[in-house]
Amino acid sequence: MEAMAVNPNTSSSSLSQIPINSTSPLKPLLPIHQFPSHLDAQEISSAARTICEILTRVSPHDIESALSSTGISPSTEIVQEVLKFSYHYPSSAVKFFRWAGRAQKHSADAWNLMVDLLGKNQLFDPMWDAVRSMKEEAMVSMATFESVFGSYCMVRRFNEAGMSFDVMDRYGIPADVLAVNLLLSVICREENQTVKALEFFDRIKVKIPPDGDTFAILLEGWRKEGDVAQAKRTFEEMVIRLGWSPQYMSTYEAFLNMLLREAQFEEAIKFLQVMKENKCLPGLKFFSNALDILIELKDSRHAMPLWDIMVGSGSVPKLIMYNKMIGFLCNNNDIDNALRLLDEMPFDGVFPDSLSYNMIFKCLIRNNKVHEVRKFFVEMIKNEWSPTHSNCATAIAMLFEGYDPETAIEIWNYMIENNVKHLDESANALLLGLCNLGRLSETRRFADDMLDRRVRIYETTMEKLKNAFYKKEDRAARDKFDSLSRRWKGH
Known part of the structure; x- marks a missing residue:
């Protein structure tokens, strides 16, 4: 970590003696296109565009005189606008910042932009100079440290990011759980670096107790990396530390969705059963999405246990969910469970429609269930739901093959009497x-x-x-x- 970060009481330079090595505005420290320039911006004021042109073309030694010759008064808005498009030219941006600061006091937002610009160019000593200058003006905020954390993490200097956290309170920002979560979030933005976030978490959790957001951030990191094993450990620690509570439902759902996406269906069912015992089951939307995943993966073995947990928790599926599930079961020739759901629908205040009946009727026909087809046909017309013309045709053919011509004729007569088309x-x-x-x-x-x-x-x-x-x-x-x-x- 830079010495200035651990010695925050060093006198401020107020950016007056920033030792920036870049002498040419045409040699940016950052990779091209990492940050936009004024050339990329469609909406930029003419004053800001003029200043940006000077910063990109004029030698840093001549910038202040060039700026003064424009006659432009650097308002707060112009300063912020220029800084946003000057990340590729840090030395010139600093010259501009000093020049503008002599006209009027900089805003906290402008200072934060300068901190970010310096940090993203790995100019960490000047960055801390700027932070100390902000401290003298009582302008340091959580946003300032978010920028500091992000600059260190972007170049994988996670230890320095952690040390920056350790000195936050010296700058008037409490190093509390909100700050912890901020740093964890910044670390987890970096690809495959959740393990570094975990290292910081393990170091700080004894001193600063985590909250639900802390675990949510870590779990999101493991989700992005597809590390189910680490996600399970983090989730289990969350439950041990915080217990079960509906207020953490979004985190529970995110964890369960990760298990489902990673095809960890047994684990998902197990956690759902434990959650049911602790009266912390997710709502109907989660179960609907979970069933969609299982249906997409054609996993009929876990679909019914998931359905039973949902219904057993008091969630009332809508007709569209029942039909989706019945269709899935029929496609997997699980006719017994499909019929079970059809029978259970009225108890949930949901009544089957033509689609409900015809999916089951088609499944019975496809599986040559002669006796069941006759019985189900009678039930359908009793409940005033007509078989589709295609189901009638395949049923008639199957019934003749199954030596039940009378039911086949009965279906034909029904079609004639009820003016079934086609x-x-x-x-x-x-x-x-x-x-x-x-x-x-x-x-x-x-x-x-x-x-x-x-x-x-x-x-x-x-x-x-x-x-x-x-x-x-x-x-x-x-x-x-x-x-x-x-x-x-x-x-």
């Missing part, structure tokens, strides 16, 4: 099913009715009917098909 697919499935069973008289009767209703019978279906009718080697059967074929061709 009959073609179901009609052809019915004709093929009856034909395959050799029930040709019924086939002809239904086919005639379909043609009367202007339902389209496919050419492939007619070919199979022809084969079935002609196969009987019965003149009457052939005549029946030929009569049907003529009607079909004229349809």
